[in-house]
Amino acid sequence: MDELTKVTHIDNVKLSEDKRSVVILDQTQLPNRTVYLTLGSAEDIYDAIFELKVRGAPAIGICAAYGIYCLAAAAKTDDFEKFYMQFKKDKEYLDSSRPTAVNLSWALNRMEGVVLANKEKPVSEIISLLKTEACEIQAEDIRMCRAISEYGLSLIKDGDGILTHCNAGPLATSRYGTALGPLFLGKERGMEFKVFADETRPLLQGARLTSYELAKGGLDVTLICDNMASLVMKNGWVQACFVGCDRIAANGDAANKIGTSGVAILAKYYGIPFYVLGPTSTIDMDCATGEDIRIELRDENEIKEKFYSEPMALKEVKCYNPAFDVTDHSLIAGIVTEYGICRAPFNESFQEIFRKKRENRL
Missing domain, CATH: 1.20.120.420 (translation initiation factor eif-2b, domain 1)
Structure with missing residues (x-):
């Protein structure tokens, strides 16, 4: 193996x-x-x-x-x-x-x-x-x-630079992953990509997990701090952004790890397509917009102390530590599911995707 x-x-x-x-x-x-x-x-x-x-x-x-x-x-x-x-x-x-x-x-x-x-x-x-x-x-x-990986691979070509945020590879799923799936599948078929992985503060899933998976899989991965994404895009090194998702609202607003929304805003500015990849089970048609998504707040010590040998801020300093943010649907070029690629208006394309799902089980 x-x-x-x-x-x-x-x-x-x-x-x-x-x-x-x-x-x-x-x-x-x-x-x-x-x-x-x-x-x-x-x-x-x-x-x-x-x-x-x-x-x-x-x-x-x-x-x-x-x-x-x-x-x-x-x-x-x-x-x-x-x-x-x-x-x-x-x-x-x-x-x-x-x-x-x-x-x-x-x-x-x-x-x-x-x-x-x-x-x-x-x-x-x-x-x-x-x-x-x-x-x-x-x-x-x-x-x-596997199906998401196939659809996602159709959006990129050999030699492209891909930027991702957080972790949506095999560790986050069962096989291949969602956002990373097309890259692994392409690698199996002899394609090469240059992947830029945001470290994804404060829990560093990009550093600890994404770069680990990609490096172990033989892909060309470069780990960057979250605040370096703009420069990497400006340099012309990124042709697409692939991210996963934890919940997608009926209008296409997508919740993912904190920092994802900022990546989407940068991608829009630099004219880079920003894709969300995830199964139809993450689409919540009972959730009208991103405003209805409950955002988990986590312990402030994840910012001040975790992964440090000693605290990086004074004990009395307050921290705001939301686990996720919501990317507005207007910033998303497409949402890649196991039944196809959804594009705006997302509330309509979701209906078509769910029709396919009812008629054709994977």
Whole structure:
């Protein structure tokens, strides 16, 4: 197995051998240590999602699906009402771990749908169906990533410079990734790209994860500080921007890691197309605009202390630490999904994409 295959087919979320726990690659330990964690309790799963040990919208959804199955499998009752009461409690608890990534609630709601659709069956059979559904969610993600990679690759050509922000590669999904998927797929086909990866402060997912994946996969990657993106664009080194997403509103506004909106504004100024790549499960048609997306606020010490040997600001200095921002739809050249590329007006193109989804399952 070559290095590229190792990277694009990494097992970052899976069931344990006994099918009673979730095993994840702890992304907080990368790039210096490869550590796998076994998550057996609701608290373990919650903390893994909240503390970003598992991250990336699709990977969070997969982890949640496997997690709620494992919790259901530990049920001590054959009574459906008691079983469902505990299921709801666990589901709501896990759903509260990260409010912005829609894949979390999407996956948990889908798992709940299995329970409700089979409530007349024995609890043991419902648990078996939950396992099947969780496995299918991951299988769909693998097919989705490949399809997104194909569509995304059609937007760039051999030799292009691509700028990305945060991490939307194999670590954030199951295979290939979303924003990085076209680059890995192109590499498999003999194409070469020059990738500029924003470090993505304050948690440095671009530095720790994106540059790690690309370097391990043999792609030409240059790590830059977030505030260097403008100069790189001005130099003419970037022909397209590819980013992932955690939630997309019905009008095309897209929430992604903090700093993404600034990249889109710069790209607009320099005439560089800015693309958002993500599965249709991240499109929230019940969310009218980006103003309706709840933005997660995180601990201020992630700015002042994390990754430093000593604090970089005085204790009394206040910090504002939103995990995400929202890129206005007017700045987005296209939204790449597993069913095609959506363009403005996005509320109309989304309808066409969902029609294709209803008619053609991947």
